[in-house]
Amino acid sequence: MSNPPNTPTSSVSFFNNPKNRAIIFQVLALGFVVFLAYYFANNMFANIEARGIETGFSFLDQVAGFGISQTLVAYDDGSSTYSRVFLVGVLNTLLVSGIAIFFTTILGLLIGIGRLSNNFLVAKLSMVYVETFRNIPILLQILFWYNVVLAALPSPRQSLSYFGEYFLNNRGFLMPRPIMEDNSGYILAALILACIGVFFLARWAIKRHDDTGEEFPIFTVGGAIILLAPVLVYFVAGQPISSEIPELKGFNFKGGWVIIPELLALAFALSIYTATYIAEAVRAGIESVPKGQKEAANSLGLKEHVILRKVILPQALRVIIPPVINQYLNLVKNSSLATAIGYPEIVTLFSGTTLNQVGQAIEIILMTMAVYLLFSIVISLLLNWINAKMEIKGR
Amino acid sequence: MAIYDIKEAKPAPINNRGLVFWLRKNLFSDIKNSLLSLFCIYFLFITVPPALDWLIFSATWSGSQEDIVKDGARWIFIIEKFDQFIYGFYPENLHWRPLFVAALTVAFVASVKLLNNIKLKIVIILLYPFVSIVFIHGGLFGLETVETNKWGGLMLTVIVAAVGIIASFPIGILLALGRQSNMPIVKTLCVGFIEFVRGVPLITILFMASVVLPLFFHDGIDFDKLLRALIGITLFQAAYIAEVVRGGLQAIPKGQYEASESLGLSYWQGMILIILPQALKISIPNLVGSFISLFKDTTLVLIIGLFDILAMVTLTNSDSNWLGYEVEGYVFVTFIYWIFCFSMSQYSKSVERRFNTELK
Numbered sequence: 226m227s228n229p230p231n232t233p234t235s236s237v238s239f240f241n242n243p244k245n246r247a248i249i250f251q252v253l254a255l256g257f258v259v260f261l262a263y264y265f266a267n268n269m270f271a272n273i274e275a276r277g278i279e280t281g282f283s284f285l286d287q288v289a290g291f292g293i294s295q296t297l298v299a300y301d302d303g304s305s306t307y308s309r310v311f312l313v314g315v316l317n318t319l320l321v322s323g324i325a326i327f328f329t330t331i332l333g334l335l336i337g338i339g340r341l342s343n344n345f346l347v348a349k350l351s352m353v354y355v356e357t358f359r360n361i362p363i364l365l366q367i368l369f370w371y372n373v374v375l376a377a378l379p380s381p382r383q384s385l386s387y388f389g390e391y392f393l394n395n396r397g398f399l400m401p402r403p404i405m406e407d408n409s410g411y412i413l414a415a416l417i418l419a420c421i422g423v424f425f426l427a428r429w430a431i432k433r434h435d436d437t438g439e440e441f442p443i444f445t446v447g448g449a450i451i452l453l454a455p456v457l458v459y460f461v462a463g464q465p466i467s468s469e470i471p472e473l474k475g476f477n478f479k480g481g482w483v484i485i486p487e488l489l490a491l492a493f494a495l496s497i498y499t500a501t502y503i504a505e506a507v508r509a510g511i512e513s514v515p516k517g518q519k520e521a522a523n524s525l526g527l528k529e530h531v532i533l534r535k536v537i538l539p540q541a542l543r544v545i546i547p548p549v550i551n552q553y554l555n556l557v558k559n560s561s562l563a564t565a566i567g568y569p570e571i572v573t574l575f576s577g578t579t580l581n582q583v584g585q586a587i588e589i590i591l592m593t594m595a596v597y598l599l600f601s602i603v604i605s606l607l608l609n610w611i612n613a614k615m616e617i618k619g620r
Numbered sequence: 621m622a623i624y625d626i627k628e629a630k631p632a633p634i635n636n637r638g639l640v641f642w643l644r645k646n647l648f649s650d651i652k653n654s655l656l657s658l659f660c661i662y663f664l665f666i667t668v669p670p671a672l673d674w675l676i677f678s679a680t681w682s683g684s685q686e687d688i689v690k691d692g693a694r695w696i697f698i699i700e701k702f703d704q705f706i707y708g709f710y711p712e713n714l715h716w717r718p719l720f721v722a723a724l725t726v727a728f729v730a731s732v733k734l735l736n737n738i739k740l741k742i743v744i745i746l747l748y749p750f751v752s753i754v755f756i757h758g759g760l761f762g763l764e765t766v767e768t769n770k771w772g773g774l775m776l777t778v779i780v781a782a783v784g785i786i787a788s789f790p791i792g793i794l795l796a797l798g799r800q801s802n803m804p805i806v807k808t809l810c811v812g813f814i815e816f817v818r819g820v821p822l823i824t825i826l827f828m829a830s831v832v833l834p835l836f837f838h839d840g841i842d843f844d845k846l847l848r849a850l851i852g853i854t855l856f857q858a859a860y861i862a863e864v865v866r867g868g869l870q871a872i873p874k875g876q877y878e879a880s881e882s883l884g885l886s887y888w889q890g891m892i893l894i895i896l897p898q899a900l901k902i903s904i905p906n907l908v909g910s911f912i913s914l915f916k917d918t919t920l921v922l923i924i925g926l927f928d929i930l931a932m933v934t935l936t937n938s939d940s941n942w943l944g945y946e947v948e949g950y951v952f953v954t955f956i957y958w959i960f961c962f963s964m965s966q967y968s969k970s971v972e973r974r975f976n977t978e979l980k
Contacts (some may be wrong), residue, residue, distance in 0.1 A: 251805040258809060265836040272835045287895035344653050345646035346660040361954050362916035365930055369950045413683075558821035565923055576827050586831040594820045601819035 269587070284583045285311070291578055293569045295485050307579055314571035315596055321488055321570060322557045325495035329550075329556065332496060333503025340508045351504065359501040364562050366498055371490035371566045378486075381477050390470050396477065398484040401468035408462040412455045419454035423447040487568035491560065499556045503549055510545030511537065538577060543615050547608060556606045571596055675951075685941075697945040698952045705952070708772015708927050718775050721752045751788065754862040768846040772927035774956065776846075780918045780928065784853040785911055791854065792861025793900075797891065799862065800869050810862070817859035822917050826852045830924045849921045853914070860910045868903035869895065902975065908968035912961050929953050948962065 239245055273280060285308040292302045297316040300309055339351035359367070375407045376395065379385065384394035392399040428440035459466065471481030514537050522532040564573040571593055635641060647657040678692025681699075688694055698705070708714055728748045735741050756779070759765040771779065798810030817825065829852030834843060843851075872895055880890035900907075922931035933949035936942065 247803050251803045254809065255805050268837055269835045307921060342656075343646070343649065344656050344660075346657050346664075350660055350663075356962065357958070360912075360916075360958045360965065361921040362921075362930070362957055364919040364959065365954060368930070368933075369954070373947050373950060380969065526919075536974040561823045562920070564823065572821070572823060574828075576824065580827075580831070586827075587835070590828050594824050597821055597824065597861060598816070598819045601815075 234374055241434050242333070258434070266547055278584055280585070280588070282588060284585060284588075286317050287583075289579070289582075291582070293574065295488065295569055305381040307583070310574050310579055311543055311571070311592065314569065314574035317574075318557070318560055318570040318596070321491050321495070321563065321568065322553075322560050324488075324492045325499065325556055328492065329499040329503060329552075332500035333549075334348060334507055336500060336504035337507025340504065341511055354429050355501045356557070358497055359505075361498075363498045363559050364565060365493040367490060367566060370494050371487065373491050375486045381473065384473075384478075390468075392471060392478065394478075395486065396483070397486045398489055399471040399478050399481045400484070401470045402480065402482045404467050404469055406465040406467065408465040411462045412466070414456050415458035416451070416455045419451045423450050426450075485568075487563065487566050490566060491568050495556055495559060496581070498559070499552050502552045502555075506545050506548040506552065509540075509548075510541040510543075513544045514540045546615070550604060554601060557600050557604075563599070672830070693948050693951065694945060695948065699740065699941055701932075701939075704773060704936055705929060705932050706774045708776055708932065709770040710772070710775065711764075711770070712764060714758075714766060717755050717758070717763070717766075721755050721939050724748070724752065724755075730782075732781070768844050771846065773932050774881050774929045776921075776926060777915075777918050777928045777930075780846075780850065780853060780913045780926075781911075781919060783850050784857045784914050784918070787850070787854040788857035788861050788914075791858035793860060793865055795862035796865035796869060799866055814859045814862050817856055818863070822853070822856050822920055823923060825856050826920060827856075828852065833942070845924070846926060849924060849926055852923075856917075857914050860913070861907070864903050864906040864910055865899060867906060868899035868901075871902055872899050905968045905972040905975075908964055910969070912968075915964070916957065917959060924932050929956060 227615045238476055240249075257554075288303070289305055289307050289310045290302060293310070293313055295317060296313050297320060298312060299305075299315055336351045336354055339347045340355070342348045342351070345474050369587055377578070378393060378395040381392075381394045381396055384392040384399075386392050390401050426447060427443050433441060469480045471478040517534060518536055518540065522536040527536070560570060561572040563570045564577055566574060575589055576593045580586060583589065631637070648654040674692045676692075680688050680690060680692065680694045682694055683696060685696070688696070703715070707718060710718065725748075728744065731744055732741055735744070754760050754763065756771075756775075757766060757768070795810050795814055798806045799814065801807055801810075826849060828975040829848045830845065832847055833851065837843075875892060876898065877890070880894040883890075885893065912976065918928060919930045921928050927935060930953055933946060933953055936949060937944070937946055
């Protein structure tokens with residue numbers, strides 16, 4: 226005699242079965258979202274029609290007709306289209322982010338190491354730096370640098386001058402512009418060749434170290450090759466780079482490279498603000514390496530710099546890099562605050578000026594968001610790749 | 621049997637204690653350290669005395685503009701415009717109402733902390749936002765209505781931050797639960813929302829809320845500017861809260877989930893009674909961290925035309941009698957933000973420390 230075992234499903238009513246409930250609940254949730262989307266879209270089209278706003282992306286081909294204070298690609302007030310404005314904005318966002326990421330990394334690294342210093346003053350000053358700038362809103366810092374510090378700089382005629390070639394005034398920071406002459410391509414070629422050469426040299430050095438244990442001073446040699454090769458070619462090719470020095474003509478400077486005050490203020494504020502977070506990440510990373518690691522390396526008789534490079538850093542970097550990359554992403558997103566001081570990046574140019582002129586809010590704001598989403602996706606892919614690469618193997 | 625007196629411990633050797641030893645150990649242990657210390661001392665010497673002089677000793681603290689003789693900070697500007705920095709354009713005879721709400725908030729926090737009766741607590745928690753809105757906005761019970769375009773200053777900053785925190789909290793928890801759930805559609809929707817919002821800057825969401833949101837509703841439904849900003853900030857903050865809460869949920873051992881199920885608790889019972897209390901408790905430091913970011917982010921509302929305390933700096937300086945006081949304004953606002961954020965971060969650190977000892 227065998228009774229079939231009582232399966233729970235047979236005794237549970239349809240609505241109490243967790244599987245059915247999950248399906249019903251999801252259908253309801255999806256239905257709600259679809260209904261909401263339908264309701265919004267419906268109203269949106271009705272409103273757009275009532276207000277006579279155009280739809281679609283055809284506005285991108287229209288001539289923009291406004292001036293932009295800083296353009297990295299050719300841009301003309303009279304003939305460039307809105308799609309060119311978009312490109313200019315994206316490039317300016319990338320420019321300020323790149324500059325700020327460079328400086329914030331250096332500053333954050335110094336402050337983070339400084340917080341762990343044996344030197345009482347250095348440690349305390351680093352702490353004061355972090356606690357001060359982290360607790361002040363970034364927008365306030367941007368406005369402060371722009372409206373107070375940079376606005377207090379002298380006019381072009383009374384510029385602060387450095388070495389007679391660099392000038393700082395309330396119109397920005399001016400520096401000599403390199404002029405590439407005929408043979409200057411060789412210098413670039415030399416630089417690229419040197420980089421490739423050093424790459425293979427490094428591979429060889431690692432392999433030899435694995436095989437024989439002999440060290441090769443790859444950093445010194447590699448650095449020297451990368452630096453010296455272009456310099457050598459520069460002289461061999463007959464010094465094909467000259468510089469155009471900014472000159473005071475009338476009330477303003479002519480020539481040279483101008484870094485506009487908006488860029489200065491933004492890069493400055495972003496670097497200083499983000500550096501506090503990077504410093505904390507660096508400190509946490511170094512503190513995460515157990516003390517025993519250093520003591521063990523010491524007892525093996527390794528030198529101080531070898532311990533740092535081969536024992537402490539590889540373990541600390543695993544903890545440091547992910548939060549630092551997240552901070553880079555935050556920095557890129559914070560660069561959108563440039564719109565408060567009018568630095569011509571994507572939000573200022575597109576969600577600001579272009580939106581005011583065209584009025585197609587939905588398309589324009591979605592395009593702006595898409596730019597940042599793209600940055601986010603690229604950076605998180607990068608992060609996943611790094612995490613996979615740095616995963617502790619063999620565990 | 622000899623009896624020995626206990627002798628006093630000898631002091632440490634002279635070269636191991638005292639100021640000189642401390643200096644030598646912490647500042648001048650070797651040449652590199654000495655140079656660094658000298659550099660720091662020089663840096664402090666050139667920055668701190670002038671800053672203190674400007675901020676305090678040479679500052680003008682009282683009187684009128686004619687009394688300004690020294691070249692330090694002119695704090696009389698802040699004193700003159702103090703009401704505007706705090707209340708914006710809120711009518712002067714009604715300033716007692718925001719003040720009353722501030723006092724109410726203190727009483728609210730105290731009662732939630734001290735009361736043991738859970739039902740009374742829930743009533744208070746539900747009543748508090750309603751009473752606060754009635755008092756600040758007016759329009760009910762014979763209170764004069766104050767339109768939101770008159771709200772401003774620190775009051776507006778705190779309102780935006782408080783509404784953002786309170787309203788985003790339940791949404792954030794739901795999103796976190798959705799992201800952790802086994803239901804693929806719900807999970808996809810939640811992940812999509814969270815990652816989208818976290819991938820774009822707040823300012824684009826504020827633009828979206830202020831320009832696009834009105835298009836989503838019938839013409840009759842009119843949002844005022846503040847409400848639009850609040851909706852944008854709440855949705856933004858909810859995504860971040862969701863990620864913090866998810867961290868807490870993931871830290872709860874699986875046994876807790878299984879135990880709650882084996883007791884026969886339903887999903888919601890298990891979550892509300894067993895999982896969430898633990899998950900939220902361990903996320904408190906991170907939650908406070910995300911509140912600090914929100915508080916700093918409230919400054920962005922000035923870009924869409926609301927007058928928070930930061931916008932007041934420019935606004936008060938457009939008074940033709942008081943031109944050119946930006947520096948004092950910025951320093952004052954910096955000070956206010958710093959106090960708020962620093963005390964919150966100290967609080968979160970103290971909570972973290974308390975948890976650390978509990979776990980050990």
